[in-house]
Amino acid sequence: MIHTLLLATQVLHAPHVDYVAILPELILIGGALLLMLGSSLSSSRPAPGTWSGFTVVVAAASIGASWYLWDQVSRHGPQETVHNAVAVDGFSTLFLILIGVALLLGSLVADGYLRREGLDGPEFYVLAMLSGAGGMFMSVANDLIVVFLGLETLSIALYVLAGYHTRRKESSEAAIKYFVLGAFSSAIFLYGIALVYGATGSTNLVSIATYLSQNVIVTNGILLAGIAMLIVGLGFKVAAAPFHNWSPDVYQGSPTPVTGYMAAVAKAAGFAGLLRVLFSAFGSMRTDWQPVIVVLAALTLVVGAVGAMVQTDVKRLLAYSSINHAGFVLVGLAAATTAGISGSLYYLFTYTFVVIGSFGVVSVVGRHGDGRHQLEDYRGLARRNPFLAAVFALLLLAQSGVPFTTGFLAKFYVISSAVQARSYPLAILSILTAVVGAYYYLRLIFIMYSSPAGEAEAVAVELMITDVAVSTGAGTTLVEEVDEVVVLAETEAGPPELEVPTSTALVLTLTGLFTVAFGLVPGTIVNFAHQATLLVH
């Protein structure tokens, strides 16, 4: 008996684990465990901001480690490690840096919010770090099982974060909705893995690609069904139409900083998984999945743009606009060229800053209770708080793709990749939805820069908005109405001052500066995204 046991131990060769290659993830996990342990051992409550500060430090360390890996990859080329379960290449390191940045900015925004809502506690940051680690594992995954576990780690932590504001009913509603639908989509994804394994005999992405290049599968129905299910599972995560239905409700109900973090990280990690699976494993089956992605991209663009037009809630509006953005990323993916992928990566990278900044503004304007998210709540924001309004206007302009912001180049790259790939209908559709997008972003900016609320004026402006666009005719109506309103507005006590926490102000400044600076001098990020398309083979 003992003899057989000894034999068994001799047979087992534990794989070599290159800890440096998974250092960014390990730093986040270690930081999370340390925070959990430290906060449970310390008897006194630390100074406010300690937890958030710790998370920022951990995220910064993780970004540093990712940067080191990026440097290694550009010198020595991509590598696989931990029994080929992890791929360290330009592509994965870009996502590592992206998720680290999102965690850093997200925890800064969350600090002010949690303190205002009386929810401050270490659990939030522990969950945020663990979900970040999940997202990172998803983007370095070279094995479908690792993709799945990364997806689950990311999502389950996000379900809890969505329901973190336990005193708001909508927050719990969002958590349950996200959990039930997310679990369902995970099950579909898992079924897809099983079918792909059945068809190719491996869950390793590179092995699958090798198998497909060496064998000609005559009847590949199971494989195609598997790929379709993988696309559905990941399509849900990135909120691509027709799997987007959860996202407006969840974005609206979640605590606002969580919404920003979720929009950045879940989308990035989902796209990392989608790109990796489609290009690394099923690159040889491009003709089969490309039409599916084209249809998804077209639907996502249209649903996002049309949905955002009719929203009166800013968080829902941003949710639909993020669906539209997912459509643009899918356009780059649909092109299935190097230019397309690097366009998509550039889009995702710049969108991270824009979306966290935008939801940072929304979390301040939401005030105590996180309930003031109607378009009306933004009326006159420019007068009450010029800084908030200016940053939000800038970020919205970037989202609509105005030149000299990062958003313009992002849209330009994906659309030009579609043109290069000769998929003209998709390119035209993207341009059209960008025009529609300009309408709802500009409407919000216009509301922020109009005079503070008064009853009659509200009616006038609403009428004007329903009249579509900023036409001069409607403008004069407004001017006439404003005179009557001034008296009303003065009698009514204005809303109390908006308090912008220092940490949030820092995030807004950073995201604003990033958006303009790299809009004016795009070279660095473009190179970054371009080099990131090196996938392991």
Added chain:
Amino acid sequence: MMAALFPLLSVLHPVLAVPTIDRLVFAVCAVIVLSGALGVVLSSNPVYAALSLVLTLFGVAVLFVEEDAQFLAAVQVVVYAGAIVVLFLFVIMLLGVDRQESMRSERLPAQRPLALLLGLAALGELLALSRLTHWSTGPRGASGAPATGGGGNTAALARSIFTTYLLPFELTSLLLIIAVLAAVVLARRPGQHPIEPPALVETDDSNLPMPGPDPDEEIDGVRNVDAESIGFGGGRGPQ
């Protein structure tokens, strides 16, 4: 007539090729599994539903033994039939066994038949695909059985957990940490009374302003009436 039967026969062909005893075990287990599954869905008493689930899980465990997957069979009984169903029963008991849940309140009337139809279509597709495709499930030995590298199924499972799937195996511990933390966060009682959502967001038919805990809410109420009077009271907006 024969031509119509032909695809059916070709589907059944591999079933007919296996030895009688295996077929018998499969048939008995299939009946157990299916009747258990039907019991879960159809019983009106949640305790019966949970116990039917035990039946299904046991049937699947026997099927695992039949397929030479002894370890999986043990795990199936210990973890699923033992721990998880007991947990279900705890929850059901704590929430009240006698409470009747209405299953009839559905917004989309066509939902149920449509789900049935699409489910059956998906099942048919998968069955057809499984017959029409080439399966490639790992290396096989000379006798045609899966090559496990010696030591049988359990040893093979252990080997792949600690070599090929080492990272995924370790990653599951991360999920457990999140689960513990999630339970702490979500079970915590809110310190203050719940915040009522602004009327414009939540209610469809109420024109009354909601009184809130702080003076902010007063302004909220006024604003809501305004917004509704100009036709913006359409609830949470279109999907």
